[in-house]
Amino acid sequence: ALQISESSFSNKVLNALKPEKDVDGVTDINLGKLVRGDAHECFVSPVARAVIELLEKSGVNLDGKKILVIGAHGSLEAALQCLFQRKGSMTMSSQWKTPQLQSKLQEADIVVLGSPKPEEIPLSWIQPGTTVLNCSHDFLSGKCFKIGARPLTKVGKIVMRNVSLIQKRLRRLLPLLCFPPSDIEISRAQTPKAVDVLAKEIGLLPDEIEIYGKSKAKVRLSLLERLKDQADGKYVLVAGITPTPLGEGKSTVTIGLVQALTAHLNVNSFACLRQPSQGPTFGVKGGAAGGGYAQVIPMEEFNLHLTGDIHAITAANNLLAAAIDTRILHENTQTDKALYNRLVPSVNGVREFSKIQLARLKRLGIKKTDPNTLTEEEMRKFARLDIDPSTVTWQRVLDTNDRFLRKITIGQANTEKGYSRQAQFDIAVASEIMAVLALTDSLTDMKERLGRMVVASDKSGQPVTAEDLGVTGALTVLMKDAIKPNLMQTLEGTPVFVHAGPFANIAHGNSSVLADKIALKLVGEEGFVVTEAGFGADIGMEKFFNIKCRASGLVPNVVVLVATVRALKMHGGGPSVTAGIPLKREYTEENIPLVADGCCNLQKQIQITQLFGVPVVVALNVFKTDTRAEIDLVCELAKRAGAFDAVPCYHWSVGGKGSVDLARAVREAASEGSRFQFLYDVQLPIVEKIRTIAQAVYGAKDIELSPEAQAKIERYTQQGFGNLPICMAKTHLSLSHQPDKKGVPKDFILPISDVRASIGAGFIYPLVGTMSTMPGLPTRPCFYDIDLDTETEQVKGLF
Numbered sequence: 001a002l003q004i005s006e007s008s009f010s011n012k013v014l015n016a017l018k019p020e021k022d023v024d025g026v027t028d029i030n031l032g033k034l035v036r037g038d039a040h041e042c043f044v045s046p047v048a049r050a051v052i053e054l055l056e057k058s059g060v061n062l063d064g065k066k067i068l069v070i071g072a073h074g075s076l077e078a079a080l081q082c083l084f085q086r087k088g089s090m091t092m093s094s095q096w097k098t099p100q101l102q103s104k105l106q107e108a109d110i111v112v113l114g115s116p117k118p119e120e121i122p123l124s125w126i127q128p129g130t131t132v133l134n135c136s137h138d139f140l141s142g143k144c145f146k147i148g149a150r151p152l153t154k155v156g157k158i159v160m161r162n163v164s165l166i167q168k169r170l171r172r173l174l175p176l177l178c179f180p181p182s183d184i185e186i187s188r189a190q191t192p193k194a195v196d197v198l199a200k201e202i203g204l205l206p207d208e209i210e211i212y213g214k215s216k217a218k219v220r221l222s223l224l225e226r227l228k229d230q231a232d233g234k235y236v237l238v239a240g241i242t243p244t245p246l247g248e249g250k251s252t253v254t255i256g257l258v259q260a261l262t263a264h265l266n267v268n269s270f271a272c273l274r275q276p277s278q279g280p281t282f283g284v285k286g287g288a289a290g291g292g293y294a295q296v297i298p299m300e301e302f303n304l305h306l307t308g309d310i311h312a313i314t315a316a317n318n319l320l321a322a323a324i325d326t327r328i329l330h331e332n333t334q335t336d337k338a339l340y341n342r343l344v345p346s347v348n349g350v351r352e353f354s355k356i357q358l359a360r361l362k363r364l365g366i367k368k369t370d371p372n373t374l375t376e377e378e379m380r381k382f383a384r385l386d387i388d389p390s391t392v393t394w395q396r397v398l399d400t401n402d403r404f405l406r407k408i409t410i411g412q413a414n415t416e417k418g419y420s421r422q423a424q425f426d427i428a429v430a431s432e433i434m435a436v437l438a439l440t441d442s443l444t445d446m447k448e449r450l451g452r453m454v455v456a457s458d459k460s461g462q463p464v465t466a467e468d469l470g471v472t473g474a475l476t477v478l479m480k481d482a483i484k485p486n487l488m489q490t491l492e493g494t495p496v497f498v499h500a501g502p503f504a505n506i507a508h509g510n511s512s513v514l515a516d517k518i519a520l521k522l523v524g525e526e527g528f529v530v531t532e533a534g535f536g537a538d539i540g541m542e543k544f545f546n547i548k549c550r551a552s553g554l555v556p557n558v559v560v561l562v563a564t565v566r567a568l569k570m571h572g573g574g575p576s577v578t579a580g581i582p583l584k585r586e587y588t589e590e591n592i593p594l595v596a597d598g599c600c601n602l603q604k605q606i607q608i609t610q611l612f613g614v615p616v617v618v619a620l621n622v623f624k625t626d627t628r629a630e631i632d633l634v635c636e637l638a639k640r641a642g643a644f645d646a647v648p649c650y651h652w653s654v655g656g657k658g659s660v661d662l663a664r665a666v667r668e669a670a671s672e673g674s675r676f677q678f679l680y681d682v683q684l685p686i687v688e689k690i691r692t693i694a695q696a697v698y699g700a701k702d703i704e705l706s707p708e709a710q711a712k713i714e715r716y717t718q719q720g721f722g723n724l725p726i727c728m729a730k731t732h733l734s735l736s737h738q739p740d741k742k743g744v745p746k747d748f749i750l751p752i753s754d755v756r757a758s759i760g761a762g763f764i765y766p767l768v769g770t771m772s773t774m775p776g777l778p779t780r781p782c783f784y785d786i787d788l789d790t791e792t793e794q795v796k797g798l799f
Helices: 027-037 047-059 074-086 101-107 136-139 152-178 183-189 195-201 222-226 252-266 278-282 299-303 307-334 336-343 355-364 376-383 431-438 445-450 472-479 515-521 537-552 565-571 592-610 626-639 651-674 686-698 708-717
Strands: 065-069 090-094 110-113 132-136 210-211 216-219 234-240 267-273 294-297 396-398 408-410 419-421 425-427 454-457 463-464 486-490 493-499 527-531 558-563 616-621 646-650 702-705 748-759 763-768
Touching: 027 074, 047 074, 047 132, 065 074, 065 101, 074 090, 183 294, 183 299, 195 210, 195 216, 195 486, 222 515, 234 252, 234 537, 234 592, 234 651, 252 267, 252 294, 252 486, 252 527, 252 558, 252 616, 252 651, 267 515, 294 299, 294 486, 294 651, 299 419, 307 336, 307 396, 307 431, 307 454, 307 472, 336 376, 355 376, 355 472, 408 445, 431 445, 431 472, 431 537, 493 515, 515 527, 515 537, 527 651, 537 558, 537 592, 537 686, 558 565, 558 592, 558 651, 565 592, 565 626, 592 616, 592 626, 616 626, 616 651, 626 646, 646 651, 686 702, 686 708, 686 748, 702 708, 708 748, 708 763
Parallel strands: 065 090, 065 110, 110 132, 234 527, 234 558, 267 493, 267 527, 396 425, 558 616, 616 646, 702 748
Antiparallel strands: 210 216, 216 486, 408 419, 454 463, 486 493, 748 763
């Protein structure tokens, strides 16, 4: 119970108490609920409730009774009046020095004393037979007005009843305290601002957005023309150390950082994130909206269909795949003349080439525009692509983890006339069209890139492109909306672009150039754009610098390198970490030697960043099992290794305010200036570029090319693709090609099993060992926990 003097009964003092802990019912919130009639939802003064209960249990019928409350103040007076009136009583309040007190006492059936009786008030003023209850504080000292019932014992019981009620409520909350709300529960608890309001806040005009529902919109590229003279903001990349299979929280750091910058430091900022594949969302990893109190909302919309970009990529990719096999079939089953007549038919007596066919004639050196004037040799040259089926590199895609599509046989129906071949499906985000989307800077550029995509070689060894197949325009139509970045927001209302999502191990693993460019204009010269590179710095960051920055022309100001104590313990020799299996005690208890030994990987990733001349700030993503000694050790060793600063971050548990120190460190690092440089000259031979990455970044002794890889390099060089940057397809779980080699492996030879080309995207990608482009489902996929409430239509179980 609250024991303070009456002189302290001020609103400021009483309302400092949390209403849910107010067992005396003195706060304005509890009193307000009582007055409204919501006594079951609030705490009521135990003294007032005891008075009512004592009278009723004594057989007193309160209906119509005249009640006089003397000397009561504040919450007790209000509660007594309210409760008596609910019982049908006529209630009067008076203070001891009121002139009419004697007459009021003589009229009353029941008298309730709220404070000690002054000596000058005679007992004779009270009529015989009147029920008197003493509720004054001096009852405890024995200096009481000894008439009638004494509610002290009853008051104590009611106080304890209120305390018990608090305990029950706390027990109901205990699971939430021990097991924090899920990401989807946190996301759903926050109502995002309307996307048109968000757009207006960040400076977008009404005709520059296309709204999808209430919380997401596409942003039109015309914005770039309007803001072309606006200075760019600061450009920050979030990368990480070599991760565990669980991931180390780069997305949450990215979101926590922009929340800290904008919501807590009042600095314009934008996060630019990749759109997640639905394969991992329903497989093992789950979504990629961040987590805890640092996430993009609504997270179910972020993680599922969003605005349909991946579906558009799937449709475009598979249209091209269908065009390849269909062309091979028709060329195999038709004469030159029949094939030519079907490719250039007569419609209503008029025969003419389409625009894309005229472009093919020009590439072939045929300077004719009338289909009827081509010679037989020109018709054959125009109509036949002569694709070598064994060289087809374009695969069908699906945005679902399906291991049984890793190798298939197509063309087994009788209608395909015996033409069949082995093929495969890739995950949709592995499509070159996804990489094109991520690296393009305009609709015109995207169309040109789509046309340049090489899908196979002809029988003379020359590349066959999407343009040769006549499908470029159709692909561009399918992708015309996908090229526009998607606008969403964080839990704290900071703007986010979600656009493109190429895998980082088999592609370059970065969100779109267009999203970054638009965001850099919107934040202004003093603002910050924070984007994320997939997996460790050796993979995603290296590709960000050598591929994305070459394509965009943008220069980064700061790298934020994410580390966790958990991952460092793994690199220090800790037990293996497997998704879905509880962590061993080495990861949940303090272990300074493991952390110290594992910091070698952090130090190596800092050194890799320094190769590019960009200052690095280490963000230690803190988990609840991390100890202060472990945290301090990591930060100290990171600074010794050359990090500009190293900061523990708590954004997962408390949101942006948990990353304010990181935000300040990033601002300070950005003011130091960047001396950015590329790792290699693209004019170097393909082999030398691969070797440079292997030795300088991964720490390999040398590389070893398989005969197939060597042949492919020679072919691509001969075809004129030797001056493209390199996109290494390598495991993300180790600096080497062996996932089980943790820490900093040394003296290893990096095997290059194959080399492929994404000419439209603009890079050569060597395969290091065996790389799967179609993930599989585990024994217990995430979809077991995903459900829909059919009444509320709310998604459950996403994380």
